Amino acid sequence: MGGDHGGGHAGGDFRQKVWSMTGGPYCRPVHWRRNTAIAMFGVFLICIPIAMKSAELE
Secondary structure (H helix, E strand, O other): OOOOOOOOOOOOOOHHHOOOOOOOOOOOOOOHHHHHHHHHHHHHHHHHHHHHHHHHHO
16 A cells, blocks of 8 residues: 555656756756856946945944
8 A cells, every 4th residue: 555656766867857956967068167257247247236235324
């Protein structure tokens, strides 16, 4: 009664079928340097005005 779950599938390499937000175990984004630079620019674009306003309000 419910003891034989899974249907007896063979082991195999399941990693190619797994989806993850980070791209899985074989993730090698082509434009990772450009994407990192864009992200860092965005962080600085937001953080610098906040830090300047914070210093102004002290």
